Amino acid sequence: MSEAASTRTPVALLPSLSPLLREWLPRQRWFAGKGRPVTGFALVAAVELLPVDSTGPGLLHLLLRVKQPGQSLGSRTAGGRTPAGNRDPGTGGDCYQLLLGVRAALPPYLASALIGRVDEGPLAGRTVYEGLHDPRLAGLLLERLRTPGRFGPLRFDRAVPVPGGLPARVLDAEQSNSSLVYGDSYILKIFRRVYPGINPDLELPLALARAGCDRVPAPVAWFESDTPEPCTLGVLQPFLRGSQDGWQLALKALADGDDFTDEAQALGRATAEVHTALAAALPTVSLSGPQTEHLATAMNERLDAALRAVPALLPYVRGLRAAFDAIAGATFDGDGRAQRIHGDLHLGQALRTPDGGWSVIDFEGEPARPLDERRRVQPPVRDIAGILRSFDYAARSHRPWNPAWAARCRAAYCEGYADASGSDPRAEAELLRAYETDKAVYEVVYEARHRPDWLPVPMSAIQRLAGPAG
Known part of the structure; x- marks a missing residue:
């Protein structure tokens, strides 16, 4: 401007x-x-x-x-x-x-x-x-x-x-x-x-x-x-009066010791419906080797900037780069498309309405990223990685930490997505891991700047994601 x-x-x-x-x-x-x-x-x-x-x-x-x-x-x-x-x-x-x-x-x-x-x-x-x-x-x-x-x-x-x-x-x-x-x-x-x-x-x-x-x-x-x-x-x-956001619902389920897999599965279906509609309404492209090379380069560049902002990432840099380099030039099974996506999807961007359905809000994308980047076509798995990270955030926010709860929710969400779209995001494990890692790096920088008390939450994910791929 x-x-x-x-x-x-x-x-x-x-x-x-x-x-x-x-x-x-x-x-x-x-x-x-x-x-x-x-x-x-x-x-x-x-x-x-x-x-x-x-x-x-x-x-x-x-x-x-x-x-x-x-x-x-x-x-x-x-x-x-x-x-x-x-x-x-x-x-x-x-x-x-x-x-x-x-x-x-x-x-x-x-x-x-x-x-x-x-x-x-x-x-x-x-x-x-x-x-x-x-x-x-x-x-x-x-x-x-x-x-x-x-x-x-x-x-x-x-x-x-x-x-x-x-x-x-x-x-x-x-x-x-x-x-x-x-x-x-x-x-x-x-x-x-x-x-x-x-x-x-x-x-x-x-x-x-x-x-x-x-x-x-x-x-x-x-x-x-x-x-x-x-x-x-x-x-x-x-205004969706009477709705509750997924983050608060997840925290309540954790506090009450309740299962959240039905909600997670329904949210997976809702996410797939949004992706399917976006793919029908706006242009899509095939995800080719040069494009995944570009994705990996961009992720490494964001990591470089994050290292300068948060030196606590330095001990994990080799493993983080390995997650990005694993997708460089790769092609993936399935439709392998890139399309318009939400761009900053997490549990707080999903609202469960009084009728029990899920709505998705706030399509601005990550505000810290350039507008042109937020408007590019991207693999749908990026949104999925955002929700998976959000389940991990919720589980880490609860005391005691409940990793099994997060694992069940992550699996249920992917199952719901697969049911509605016909494509299971877990089949693209390397791409999913790269996007989860990229999201965790972003979270580390965000928390360091805005909520330092929360920094241990994404740092625990960094430690996990920087380890050997499982």
Whole structure:
């Protein structure tokens, strides 16, 4: 995304906000640059969704590029994109979406949303806060989504009519974006770190809806920016009221000493149905030797980066590389296809609805990976590896550790997948092991950065996966 501005706000706006944002941004869970100081900003686009100079609350929508050590906000390359589609070395820094409320004074019920009071510039003397926590401003977003059209650089679209007047609340959940729930009927995901191009969390559910797959809530409305380049900013979908995510269900089963194999098998069938629908709706390719060579190279490169970030991986590097090298140039039995997949599938992305069925959500992919990479065709076994790792996570999180529980769930899940798809993922043992290893490496880096207390969980998997293939 190139550095540019489409704005109805004075040029002095960003310098006046910078001191406040420099302190506030690193405290947000969705901010990807934790551990590094914020050294500068560049305004990509700005628009007042609600005037900020009125007596009531204003709503300022910003796309803001954040500079941190090792990045530059200087000259940009043509198109403003790297081949990876994640960050332009010319523009530098990640681009974030902010929705800032502006008031003369903050009422007590919004105290927790405070960002700070502006000392100078066009908002001098006014208070800036996280706008999503303000029911009035959250309601304004819903109204924009209900009425397709343009608002400055923003474009609002919808697939079906959406009722108005629904009360809004911020979803208090651990995630890398922000979500608003409207009247227990709809959920709006706001993408915080944004990239040029359509987000898979809009693209894939739309494709699945067209294919008639009911395992995924279909988007009902969304909004995007086309200045300076098209990008997805938010998606409104049905809220699955009364559903429970697979992670919490698995932990409860462990705590109660209950079997979870029926649920795991049903989830395997649901995953296969989603993969089958994606393969029918979008292009697939044969998984050839050159492609598996590329996969192994990419996995080794991610391992190299992980070794720099988490030196605790060093004792296991030989075994980890062996798992990746085993698939380099290989071909596999079965259909051997690569297709569009979920990309970050785990138990927390699967919801069991009140009728007992499974739904799959959050098709954004791993947020730390470049958007172009997340939109590539990949072997379905990558999603399967994610769920298998999730069963292991659940078992390791329980005391005492219950490896037999995890083994039974893993087997049942693969059996369910095979029943629905006709292809047993365990038949591609080397490919499955490589993807489990790649996922565990990713988990180690994630936990080291965000939840150090959890680091022993993926490290135990690293120790197992780095051993001889069984």
